[in-house]
Amino acid sequence: MKPFAYLRAASVAEAVRESAARPGARFLGGGTNLVDLMKLGVESPGLLIDVSRLPLDRVTDTADGGLRIGATVRNSDLAAHPAVRTRYPALSQALLAGASGQLRNTATTGGNLLQRTRCPYFQDTSKPCNKREPGSGCPAREGAHRDLAVIGHSTECVATHPSDMAVALAALDAVVLLYGPDGERTVAVTEFHRLPGDDPSADTVIRPDEMITEVVLPPLPEGTVSLYRKARDRASFAFALASVAAVLRVREGRIEHAALAFGGLAHRPWRARTAEEALRGAPAGDAVYLSAVDAELAAARPLRDNAFKVTLARHLAVDALAALTTRA
Amino acid sequence: MEPTSRGRSGEGEGRAAGDRSTLTLNINGTDHTLTLDHRTTVLDTLRLHLGLTGAKKGCDHGQCGACTVLVDGRRANSCLLLAVAQDGARITTVEGLAADDRLHPLQEAFLERDALQCGYCTPGQICSGIGVLGEAQDGFPSHATAPTAPVTGPVALDAAEIRERMSGNLCRCGAYPRIVEAIGDVAS
Ligand SMILES: Cc1cc2nc3c(=O)[nH]c(=O)nc-3n(C[C@H](O)[C@H](O)[C@H](O)COP(=O)(O)OP(=O)(O)OC[C@H]3O[C@@H](n4cnc5c(N)ncnc54)[C@H](O)[C@@H]3O)c2cc1C
Ligand code: SF4
Ligand code: FES
Ligand code: FES
Numbered sequence: 144m145k146p147f148a149y150l151r152a153a154s155v156a157e158a159v160r161e162s163a164a165r166p167g168a169r170f171l172g173g174g175t176n177l178v179d180l181m182k183l184g185v186e187s188p189g190l191l192i193d194v195s196r197l198p199l200d201r202v203t204d205t206a207d208g209g210l211r212i213g214a215t216v217r218n219s220d221l222a223a224h225p226a227v228r229t230r231y232p233a234l235s236q237a238l239l240a241g242a243s244g245q246l247r248n249t250a251t252t253g254g255n256l257l258q259r260t261r262c263p264y265f266q267d268t269s270k271p272c273n274k275r276e277p278g279s280g281c282p283a284r285e286g287a288h289r290d291l292a293v294i295g296h297s298t299e300c301v302a303t304h305p306s307d308m309a310v311a312l313a314a315l316d317a318v319v320l321l322y323g324p325d326g327e328r329t330v331a332v333t334e335f336h337r338l339p340g341d342d343p344s345a346d347t348v349i350r351p352d353e354m355i356t357e358v359v360l361p362p363l364p365e366g367t368v369s370l371y372r373k374a375r376d377r378a379s380f381a382f383a384l385a386s387v388a389a390v391l392r393v394r395e396g397r398i399e400h401a402a403l404a405f406g407g408l409a410h411r412p413w414r415a416r417t418a419e420e421a422l423r424g425a426p427a428g429d430a431v432y433l434s435a436v437d438a439e440l441a442a443a444r445p446l447r448d449n450a451f452k453v454t455l456a457r458h459l460a461v462d463a464l465a466a467l468t469t470r471a
Numbered sequence: 472m473e474p475t476s477r478g479r480s481g482e483g484e485g486r487a488a489g490d491r492s493t494l495t496l497n498i499n500g501t502d503h504t505l506t507l508d509h510r511t512t513v514l515d516t517l518r519l520h521l522g523l524t525g526a527k528k529g530c531d532h533g534q535c536g537a538c539t540v541l542v543d544g545r546r547a548n549s550c551l552l553l554a555v556a557q558d559g560a561r562i563t564t565v566e567g568l569a570a571d572d573r574l575h576p577l578q579e580a581f582l583e584r585d586a587l588q589c590g591y592c593t594p595g596q597i598c599s600g601i602g603v604l605g606e607a608q609d610g611f612p613s614h615a616t617a618p619t620a621p622v623t624g625p626v627a628l629d630a631a632e633i634r635e636r637m638s639g640n641l642c643r644c645g646a647y648p649r650i651v652e653a654i655g656d657v658a659s
Binding site: 144146147148149151171173174175178179181182191193195219222223225228229232235236239240242243244245246248249370378379380 | 488489490492508509510512531532533536539545546547548551552553555556558599602603606610611612613614616618622623634635636637638639640
């Protein structure tokens with residue numbers, strides 16, 4: 144690891160100002176991803192700006208019945224929050240399906256959204272990787288890609304975004320609040336992570352020196368139910384092979400609202416707009432769910448070793464919708 | 472937590488310069504003021520600077536749990552914590568669990584149940600187990616908690632809950648069944 148300076152930021156404004164003054168600075172949340180990547184030599188910041196003690200550690204109700212989540216709220220505290228458990232169970236379940244108890248106690252909301260891919264070549268500085276070193280190539284495409292993308296990937300990069308939490312936030316239409324040298328702006332979680340295209344170096348649309356300060360969940364109309372399902376290689380403490388966050392509202396047998404987002408399939412949480420379109424207004428039922436999900440996954444382009452993920456995702460989504468229907 | 476910026480060394484380059492800091496960690500009830508390279512993790516501080524070798528280094532990447540300690544009462548992987556970022560924290564290691572020469576009930580239960588073979592993972596298992604007991608008492612849910620369970624009040628720790636909550640602690644010797652029993656003994 145390269146030596147670095149350290150600053151415990153006293154305010155968001157100071158954190159952003161110091162970052163802008165020092166190229167190569169990084170914000171430090173819980174450090175469970177950044178410190179790991181520094182040990183691996185993937186990250187080598189000259190300055191760590193510790194934002195984990197900023198007073199952004201609260202979950203509060205918004206005036207319209209939504210929820211405002213500070214960037215430094217720990218994953219375990221967010222998952223346990225009574226308002227999250229009762230109103231947004233998909234979010235609580237997604238957090239609890241990720242990492243371990245120790246890691247969730249340390250990891251922050253902001254850091255979770257910005258965690259980097261677990262692609263083995265990205266984490267190994269002796270290998271080429273377009274994301275780490277633009278133009279060096281993508282060994283995953285012909286190599287170890289069993290765990291990587293099946294949809295939305297490019298010739299340049301087939302990585303997946305590993306966050307479970309982000310998948311639930313995408314299905315719940317959450318919004319990210321950013322603060323940077325040019326002031327504040329908001330970005331929908333569904334627009335926050337990018338597809339790799341011809342520039343996989345950027346995972347998200349965050350700008351240099353911009354900080355995540357909050358994530359805001361909109362209110363859900365009465366009668367909306369949600370859940371998160373995840374398939375992995377072992378029963379606990381493993382990243383998703385495929386996962387789904389589903390949000391559903393059914394009235395008199397008709398689907399009033401359906402939101403689906405897949406995890407483990409793409410470079411970003413994959414919001415299933417095609418499936419949602421097919422579901423809206425349709426009668427609730429397995430046949431409808433199956434054809435809607437298939438319409439979405441028709442766009443999948445699996446690689447040599449990961450076609451099984453498409454099947455997994457299909458079953459997870461249909462099962463999730465069916466389970467929600469019995470509750471709706 | 473008060474937003475302060477203590478303990479930086481180096482001068483003349485604004486607020487943040489230098490690659491070492493002087494910081495204070497309260498470890499097992501005693502304050503230790505140390506000047507450390509910023510790269511030093513809490514795990515290396517304990518093992519290399521303070522001679523507290525209870526917390527173990529298995530993977531150094533958050534994957535095995537052998538380094539688990541309690542930070543301000545909550546379990547964490549000390550291999551991923553930078554010491555400088557924990558300035559002011561209260562840290563409990565396996566060495567600090569016994570009180571007045573009496574072992575912690577979970578340490579007793581591990582002995583009683585013979586919940587180890589080589590013992591390498593044991594300090595991490597025990598610190599993690601103590602974290603689990605506190606979290607369940609404080610109503611923190613797990614992936615094994617029914618979504619319909621009440622959202623406040625303690626969670627009962629059955630075997631499925633314990634297994635799920637302890638999944639961040641690996642044991643190469645496979646002592647898992649006894650570890651689950653030992654934690655179950657203390658939970659009930
Ligand atoms: C063994 C292991 C298993 C895991 N399993 C899972 C899993 O199954 N599912 C899952 O979803 N995750 C998993 N994780 C990943 C874990 O969830 C992330 O490491 C964690 O959420 C990152 O949060 P953090 O606060 O520690 O981020 P940090 O490591 O502090 O930061 C991550 C990135 O975000 C930036 N950053 C942090 N905070 C801010 C902010 N407020 N504004 C702007 N930038 C910021 C940092 O500069 C850095 O680039 C696992 C991790 C490990 C080590
Ligand atoms: S998939 Fe992306 S992250 Fe992995 S090696 Fe290819 S370019 Fe790098
Ligand atoms: S040494 Fe920290 S988790 Fe393995
Ligand atoms: S007892 Fe040997 S690793 Fe657990």
